[in-house]
Amino acid sequence: DVKVTQSSRYLVKRTGEKVFLECVQDMDHENMFWYRQDPGLGLRLIYFSYDVKMKEKGDIPEGYSVSREKKERFSLILESASTNQTSMYLCASSLGGAAYEQYFGPGTRLTVT
Amino acid sequence: KNEVEQSPQNLTAQEGEFITINCSYSVGISALHWLQQHPGGGIVSLFMLSSGKKKHGRLIATINIQEKHSSLHITASHPRDSAVYICAVSPNYGGSQGNLIFGKGTKLSVKP
Numbered sequence: 001d002v003k004v005t006q007s008s009r010y011l012v013k014r015t016g017e018k019v020f021l022e023c024v025q026d027m028d029h030e031n032m033f034w035y036r037q038d039p040g041l042g043l044r045l046i047y048f049s050y051d052v053k054m055k056e057k058g059d060i061p062e063g064y065s066v067s068r069e070k071k072e073r074f075s076l077i078l079e080s081a082s083t084n085q086t087s088m089y090l091c092a093s094s095l096g097g098a099a100y101e102q103y104f105g106p107g108t109r110l111t112v113t
Numbered sequence: 114k115n116e117v118e119q120s121p122q123n124l125t126a127q128e129g130e131f132i133t134i135n136c137s138y139s140v141g142i143s144a145l146h147w148l149q150q151h152p153g154g155g156i157v158s159l160f161m162l163s164s165g166k167k168k169h170g171r172l173i174a175t176i177n178i179q180e181k182h183s184s185l186h187i188t189a190s191h192p193r194d195s196a197v198y199i200c201a202v203s204p205n206y207g208g209s210q211g212n213l214i215f216g217k218g219t220k221l222s223v224k225p
Binding site: 107 | 201218
């Protein structure tokens with residue numbers, strides 16, 4: 001069974017704080033993804049990575065950065081959290097390209113006050 | 114215009130009813146995915162298909178590539194089927210690395 005875990009289910013941070021969201025997968029997957037999910041907007045891709053130290057911007061990368069130092073771990077960083085980054089953040093991983101399923105983590109609900 | 118459109122946005126059904134959720138897309142795809150999200154956040158993959166039809170228990174997914182349309186059917190619906198169902202496509206244009214384009218989801222509520 002593929003397992004994707006995220007470091008926190010709920011997180012409350014103050015405006016201007018640096019925030020780290022961690023994601024770990026245990027199936028040696030090549031690709032990892034960070035999404036945010038907002039009511040009425042659905043899931044939107046922030047960043048993805050197709051290999052260690054490789055990253056690509058998604059649809060909404062502004063205000064975020066990522067790090068993938070090891071294959072199993074993909075971190076999302078909010079350099080200076082803002083209230084408009086309050087959202088549900090979901091991590092996913094997949095074995096490879098378009099022909100593979102994505103496996104999702106449980107999500108982190110981040111509130112920035 | 115969104116590249117992936119789902120209908121309806123919200124659906125309420127009585128237990129036992131046959132349910133259909135529709136998904137239309139406007140891009141070339143390698144595959145189409147149906148995902149389920151229960152309250153609390155976790156998303157699970159129900160189906161990935163690129164042609165024809167797949168069945169798993171009471172769930173059936175079909176796709177018509179020529180018409181760029183897919184349907185998810187639930188037979189003999191049950192309150193535990195209450196969830197958000199999300200259609201997503203893997204686009205086949207160059208540079209895609211397994212990215213998905215998501216529909217906004219269909220919120221299903223099945224009443225006992």
